Amino acid sequence: MTRFSGFYDLPTAWSQVFWGIVLGGFYAVSADGALFVPYYETVTSKGDTDTGLNIVSLLLVTLFVTLGTHFLLRRKRVRLGGSQPSSGWALGLAIGGMVSMVLMYRMFEFQDMGPMGLANIALLAIFTPRAEALITARHGFMMLDDRRWGAILRSMFWRSGLLVAVYFVVFNPLGWFILLPFIMLATPYAEKWIWESVPKEGRRRLRRIWAEQARASTGVIASELDSEE
Numbered sequence: 001m002t003r004f005s006g007f008y009d010l011p012t013a014w015s016q017v018f019w020g021i022v023l024g025g026f027y028a029v030s031a032d033g034a035l036f037v038p039y040y041e042t043v044t045s046k047g048d049t050d051t052g053l054n055i056v057s058l059l060l061v062t063l064f065v066t067l068g069t070h071f072l073l074r075r076k077r078v079r080l081g082g083s084q085p086s087s088g089w090a091l092g093l094a095i096g097g098m099v100s101m102v103l104m105y106r107m108f109e110f111q112d113m114g115p116m117g118l119a120n121i122a123l124l125a126i127f128t129p130r131a132e133a134l135i136t137a138r139h140g141f142m143m144l145d146d147r148r149w150g151a152i153l154r155s156m157f158w159r160s161g162l163l164v165a166v167y168f169v170v171f172n173p174l175g176w177f178i179l180l181p182f183i184m185l186a187t188p189y190a191e192k193w194i195w196e197s198v199p200k201e202g203r204r205r206l207r208r209i210w211a212e213q214a215r216a217s218t219g220v221i222a223s224e225l226d227s228e229e
Contacts, residue, residue, distance in 0.1 A: 020094025096132030
């Protein structure tokens, strides 16, 4: 988002942050009550983390938030500017931020906050919003191609997987070695998705700016080499 700052619809993206906080709050609280609390009680009573989440509740909760994001990305001001991917990124950041806040609150309740616990909380705070942003930006990108149902179903699938993975790493921090590669592999694609939110005139200006920066950088390197000689 910083790379394209000033060339996409920033006011609309900021409004999506507000709606993301509202929707994310409902999502985080619903997921906490319907999924995390029963999961926590099962884990602590059996002494292991092999018991899965209730699949029906999981799909219903993630379908709820996915439909919410879809309707927010269908708003007129979003569609007119073709800013579904950039608005989706901002929306996802806010949703993921609310999910991580509720989880961190729970972790402070039952976990010993040693170095490992604090590191786990830091990873949740950084990567949960980013993962949600990737999911919602991809949703917006698919909407540009008029793949609405595909966007909803795929987002629900990835969001369900993310929620399962995040709940797992709350009790097993080593799970980050499985979750982080997926986030890192998806991150480079986000630039392509956000690029589609930049108007054509903005893209020409950006290419011109990048070309001038590349020439300036080449000139600086050449002058440094001449001075060394």
